Amino acid sequence: MLSKDHVDFYNEHGFLHVPQVFSKAEIDELSDEMDRLVREWATTSLGWTGPWRRAYMDEITEKQSKLTAMHDLQFYSAAWMRAVTHPKLTEIISDILGPDVELHHSTMHIKPPSTGQPFPMHQDYPFYPHQDGRYVDVLVHLDDTRHENGEIRFLDGSHKLGPLEHITMTPEGPCTPHLPVDQYPLENTVAVPAKRGDVVLFSIYTIHGSYINTTDRPRRLVRVGYRHPHNFQTGGQSMRRPGLMVRGYRHRCDGQELFPTENGE
Numbered sequence: 076m077l078s079k080d081h082v083d084f085y086n087e088h089g090f091l092h093v094p095q096v097f098s099k100a101e102i103d104e105l106s107d108e109m110d111r112l113v114r115e116w117a118t119t120s121l122g123w124t125g126p127w128r129r130a131y132m133d134e135i136t137e138k139q140s141k142l143t144a145m146h147d148l149q150f151y152s153a154a155w156m157r158a159v160t161h162p163k164l165t166e167i168i169s170d171i172l173g174p175d176v177e178l179h180h181s182t183m184h185i186k187p188p189s190t191g192q193p194f195p196m197h198q199d200y201p202f203y204p205h206q207d208g209r210y211v212d213v214l215v216h217l218d219d220t221r222h223e224n225g226e227i228r229f230l231d232g233s234h235k236l237g238p239l240e241h242i243t244m245t246p247e248g249p250c251t252p253h254l255p256v257d258q259y260p261l262e263n264t265v266a267v268p269a270k271r272g273d274v275v276l277f278s279i280y281t282i283h284g285s286y287i288n289t290t291d292r293p294r295r296l297v298r299v300g301y302r303h304p305h306n307f308q309t310g311g312q313s314m315r316r317p318g319l320m321v322r323g324y325r326h327r328c329d330g331q332e333l334f335p336t337e338n339g340e
Contacts, residue, residue, distance in 0.1 A: 077170035089234030089281035125250030127195035143185035175323030179300040191288030196259035201252035203311040209303035210279035217295040224294040228264035234278035
């Protein structure tokens with residue numbers, strides 16, 4: 076799926092936009108399934124916490140800003156199981172990671188209309204740290220994105236910095252991991268608008284963020300995480316949970332045990 080130039084661009088910049096991975100019929104089905112998941116399963120809340128909120132939003136907007144989210148859509152919808160194991164998508168990931176690819180998780184990210192939450196600059200690493208950088212996050216676009224509804228933005232080449240220390244504690248208590256807003260302003264980022272059906276790939280180390288959704292429609296994305304099966308997780312979301320092999324084979328490491336069949340075993 077990817078040319079050498081595509082792979083070289085990803086390795087140099089830490090992100091890559093791939094148009095039209097999903098057909099119109101596929102994305103229409105995924106859109107309908109997402110609407111159902113929102114009605115029946117997802118939660119809308121304050122979302123990410125921390126002092127960055129006051130830096131990104133005025134007081135009134137900050138109080139109104141929300142985020143609609145849920146994890147692992149493939150556990151609830153066969154359409155989304157087909158999406159996260161989609162042959163074109165997994166072939167793209169294998170062009171980056173190699174022939175063996177493991178699905179780690181999926182997460183719905185919806186910015187509601189008018190005050191849909193912005194995201195401060197951050198790496199995804201603090202949320203599900205792994206031993207190395209053989210981890211690719213993918214944004215599946217169900218809507219066209221642009222500045223007005225908060226398209227994804229990247230700090231070009233920032234994956235080369237490796238894992239960074241994030242702010243996780245404030246005088247008021249714990250907060251969602253993020254980087255200092257004065258050192259990592261959104262203004263320094265590269266915007267990557269995309270169309271519905273497109274995907275945007277980025278490294279677990281690439282610094283990224285997004286502006287608020289100011290439009291009258293939700294901005295809907297699903298983030299899907301893939302890793303090399305020997306890039307072992309060290310903490311965070313979905314820890315100790317095996318993932319689906321969507322490409323290749325899980326080669327056994329010395330002393331590696333079978334996955335447990337019961338919780339706690």
